[in-house]
Amino acid sequence: MSTTLRDTLIRERYLTRFSWALQDFPKYKRVVRELRTELTAASAEVGMRQAVADLGHPRVLAESYLSGLGRPVPRWTTGAVWGALAVGAVVYLVVAYTIGTLDTLDQLGGGTVEREFLGATVVYTHDDGEISTGFTLTWQALVFYAAVFTVPFLLGARVWRAWGTRSAQGSVRMTVA
Amino acid sequence: MDEPRDPQLLKGVLPMLVLALLTERESYGYELVTRLHDAGLDDLSAGTVYPVLNRLERDGQISSRLVASTAGPARKYYLPTGTGAEQLWSTARAWRQLAVTVDHLLARATTKESS
Numbered sequence: 001m002s003t004t005l006r007d008t009l010i011r012e013r014y015l016t017r018f019s020w021a022l023q024d025f026p027k028y029k030r031v032v033r034e035l036r037t038e039l040t041a042a043s044a045e046v047g048m049r050q051a052v053a054d055l056g057h058p059r060v061l062a063e064s065y066l067s068g069l070g071r072p073v074p075r076w077t078t079g080a081v082w083g084a085l086a087v088g089a090v091v092y093l094v095v096a097y098t099i100g101t102l103d104t105l106d107q108l109g110g111g112t113v114e115r116e117f118l119g120a121t122v123v124y125t126h127d128d129g130e131i132s133t134g135f136t137l138t139w140q141a142l143v144f145y146a147a148v149f150t151v152p153f154l155l156g157a158r159v160w161r162a163w164g165t166r167s168a169q170g171s172v173r174m175t176v177a
Numbered sequence: 178m179d180e181p182r183d184p185q186l187l188k189g190v191l192p193m194l195v196l197a198l199l200t201e202r203e204s205y206g207y208e209l210v211t212r213l214h215d216a217g218l219d220d221l222s223a224g225t226v227y228p229v230l231n232r233l234e235r236d237g238q239i240s241s242r243l244v245a246s247t248a249g250p251a252r253k254y255y256l257p258t259g260t261g262a263e264q265l266w267s268t269a270r271a272w273r274q275l276a277v278t279v280d281h282l283l284a285r286a287t288t289k290e291s292s
Binding site for chain 1: 210222223227228229231246250251252253
């Protein structure tokens with residue numbers, strides 16, 4: 001029995017959400033692959049919608065897998081997304097500021113203006129023959145830009161979980177003998 | 178009428194029940210869910226069973242093999258390993274001891290309530 005396009009879309013939508021929630025589970029791709037097989041097998045008996053519904057919310061299902069580890073795990077992908085968003089926000093602000101400054105220079109009849117940020121000099125020029133932005137870098141500015149990515153990355157990844165112990169692992173297992 | 182079951186009550190014994198059913202005969206994930214339903218756990222969702230299978234396999238208590246199916250993709254059949262069999266018996270023994278204690282305590286409480 002082949003899977004219809006509609007069933008494939010339902011299954012893959014669920015698995016994408018599940019995969020995102022399970023991102024830092026060891027060998028999570030194998031888990032997702034196995035779940036895909038199980039869903040396809042179950043859909044042959046109860047239909048894809050029911051098979052997916054039986055699994056519950058993808059985040060709750062992922063939590064069930066993660067709780068089986070007995071310890072919290074860092075979420076590196078989430079950290080990378082937070083870092084990229086922060087860098088994107090700063091790039092947007094820098095570009096907006098640059099365009100605004102060059103427009104202002106143009107409205108004032110052209111010229112050059114220098115601005116300093118953490119020791120780094122940025123030169124904006126807008127006149128009849130040139131529209132440009134030049135800058136010098138300092139280590140302070142480099143540290144700032146590195147921190148723009150690193151701090152949200154570490155917070156988003158819950159990096160402190162990497163130092164968590166596995167001591168709690170045994171307590172959730174069914175070893176009551 | 179059956180009392181609604183607290184999911185937390187089942188959570189702790191589910192690995193034992195999964196091992197017990199797989200000891201009877203090997204099964205793939207969804208089949209195992211239906212067997213649990215047939216055994217009376219009809220409110221159990223597939224999403225509760227798959228993480229348990231994953232954990233038992235990771236802990237070496239069950240092993241798996243792929244079997245071709247005429248009704249879809251190859252299915253992963255699970256079977257207890259030697260470690261899993263030992264775990265099942267030790268857990269079953271602990272469960273029986275616990276059940277005796279719980280029954281005893283509940284009997285005392287219900288006797289007191291009715292008197």
